[in-house]
Amino acid sequence: MNEIWIEKYRPRSLKDVVGQKDIVDRLQSYVTAKNLPHLMFAGPAGTGKTTSAIALARELYADSWKGNFNELNASDERGIDVVRGKIKEFARTAPIGGADFKIIFLDEADALTSDAQAALRRTMERYSRTCRFILSCNFSSRIIEPIQSRCAVFRFRPLRPEDIKKNLGQIAAAEMLSIEDDALDALVHVSQGDMRKAVNSLQVAASLGEKITVELVYHTTGMARPEEVKQLLEVALSGEFIAARNRLDDIMISYGLSGEDILKQIHRTVFELDIPDYEKVRLVDRTGEIEFRIVEGSNERIQLESLLAYLALVGENRADSAD
Structure with a gap:
């Protein structure tokens, strides 16, 4: 119970990503070709954007994926100095393990300032031979048009109830939990298509007992029935x-x-x-x-x-x- 389930049960490959079949199929074609353009993942929280980026890197680079994949959170480091420093430094170095390019995954890219986005545009252009960018954002309209035009855009949608139920059922079975059907419906209602919220809510409820009931779900998630x-x-x-x-x-x-x-x-x-x-x-x-x-x-x-x-x-x- 000490582990965070959202990390423990994060898909390790694209085929395990839940509820985004069309996107997975398109990403799989990049893996097959061993090449990809700059990408933009847009959509609500908890729909698989970060998971898909990591799974893509794992399949492209196999054991050397950590050396060729750099994840930054733009909401923490959102100024122009970060683009000119950390991002540029990683982008200009050669990939390892015989790979043709590295990947920089910029999470919450819509939090970047306008100056930082302008500097990022130039960096994406200049180092495209050695580095690809994956930008993740909740609101693609906050990304400047010159960056959007340089990216293949993937729009993630909220997960369907049946996908959330299936994934939660697998986690409950792995953790040897008893979960009522009404409790599963409650978790779907609470999550509103956000798989991360659903998994975290299940873990919180499970911390109070191995039998998950609808009353337990609503009381631990802070929502009224x-x-x-x-x-x-x-x-x-x-x-x-x-x-x-x-x-x-x-x-x-x-x-x-x-x-x-x-x-x-x-x-x-x-x-x-x-x-x-x-x-x-x-x-x-x-x-x-x-x-x-x-x-x-x-x-x-x-x-x-x-x-x-x-x-x-x-x-x-x-x-x-x-x-």
């Missing part, structure tokens, strides 16, 4: 403001949620409510306004109760219209 949030909104929409306020207290205290946490779950649950679409539009608009106020420093309890009061008024208006 979706049905409880839905009941909260339904009570408010029925016009029972005080009862809804009490339920809000119970949820926030039981799960230790902040105002922003519960608001995110309310937003996800709005679309499951049995109300007309135009009311969902009004509710999402109101939720966005409340979220903005909380971020700007307003008291979260007052703002959340304001949202419940708004829902209660909507419910009363619906009842009056029906009469």
Whole structure:
């Protein structure tokens, strides 16, 4: 249990990368050709960008991959000095083990300053014979156009529920854990397509026992059960403001949620409510306004109760219209 499972069970080859078959097939063609252009991996967190880059390097270089692969995190070292120093120094040295080129993997490249990106563009151009770059980012729009045009872009999508369940099932079997089907569904709900978050959530739950239940998952991940949030909104929409306020207290205290946490779950649950679409539009608009106020420093309890009061008024208006 001392090991971090996300590293322990990280795929060692491209064929083991989960949920990104099209991308894996394209990368595999580069391995077969023993050559590749500069690459850009774009997509949400936890979808396999870093894993794919490491697996690609392992298959290209075999035992000498560590000497020909340099991983840097641009969010830690994001200035122009890093590009002119560490990156340029590695790029200009010859590859080892008979390889034709090295690989620099620049994680979170969208955190680089504009000056650093401009310097990086020139470095990519000048040392392309001895070095290839793989840029990983959550938001490709933050990468300047001259760099994007020099890269083959790979867009990673959130993982499908069945892929997450399959991978978690394999980890649970390897760790000799008993995991309920509802608990697997809960982990999928919590992760929202992020495999790293799903694996880490499973490990946290497993630290409290070998039997993983849905209650254990939600309590260890700091999220309320979706049905409880839905009941909260339904009570408010029925016009029972005080009862809804009490339920809000119970949820926030039981799960230790902040105002922003519960608001995110309310937003996800709005679309499951049995109300007309135009009311969902009004509710999402109101939720966005409340979220903005909380971020700007307003008291979260007052703002959340304001949202419940708004829902209660909507419910009363619906009842009056029906009469």
